[in-house]
Amino acid sequence: MSGLPGIRRLLAASLLSGLAFMSTARAADYAPLDCRKADSATERTICSDYGLGQSEARVATLYQITTSLVAMGQRGQIQDDQRAFLKQRDACGANAGCIRSAYADRAAQLEAVMARIQQRGPF
Numbered sequence: 001m002s003g004l005p006g007i008r009r010l011l012a013a014s015l016l017s018g019l020a021f022m023s024t025a026r027a028a029d030y031a032p033l034d035c036r037k038a039d040s041a042t043e044r045t046i047c048s049d050y051g052l053g054q055s056e057a058r059v060a061t062l063y064q065i066t067t068s069l070v071a072m073g074q075r076g077q078i079q080d081d082q083r084a085f086l087k088q089r090d091a092c093g094a095n096a097g098c099i100r101s102a103y104a105d106r107a108a109q110l111e112a113v114m115a116r117i118q119q120r121g122p123f
Helices: 004-022 042-046 049-070 071-089 096-120
Strands: none
Touching: 042 049, 042 096, 049 071, 049 096, 071 096
């Protein structure tokens, strides 16, 4: 029975990986930046910095996965929090350190939701 927790983690990781491709949160989908259309100082900074671009993609992926796995009430809160994050990130202007910090904070919030799902399930 000592292998049971490891198997549960593997199954949970497999489930979450699979669901990443089947995201159904459509009400307020959050898509990564289209750098061809970057028009603010923040967007141009993200598009010109590989690490920030990776952070953008990571947060977008975490957001889509979490909103597809939680109940409607929690989904609404996550969407509200995402809008607040975008305002915070955009207030950074061209300050890459500020943008990096905003992404790190938001990723940690979304990862905490994922950890709760892994522990208790999506219901």
